[in-house]
Amino acid sequence: MKELVQKFYKCTLDYLKSLNWIVLLGIAAFCIILAIVNNIRVSDDKSVDWIGTQDVMEKPADIL
Numbered sequence: 001m002k003e004l005v006q007k008f009y010k011c012t013l014d015y016l017k018s019l020n021w022i023v024l025l026g027i028a029a030f031c032i033i034l035a036i037v038n039n040i041r042v043s044d045d046k047s048v049d050w051i052g053t054q055d056v057m058e059k060p061a062d063i064l
Contacts, residue, residue, distance in 0.1 A: 039048050
């Protein structure tokens with residue numbers, strides 16, 4: 001059983017070493033940037049509230 005666990009650990013470690021981490025991190029950063037741009041692009045009723053944000057200026061109640 002111990003040999004099986006060690007073999008699994010070695011195979012997993014070899015697989016993680018074989019990944020191109022720069023590309024994976026680049027894809028993750030690109031996805032985060034796209035999510036931010038998309039949140040800014042959509043209308044306010046579909047936009048996601050940012051964590052810890054507050055209104056800078058209050059919106060007037062009646063705009064003519």
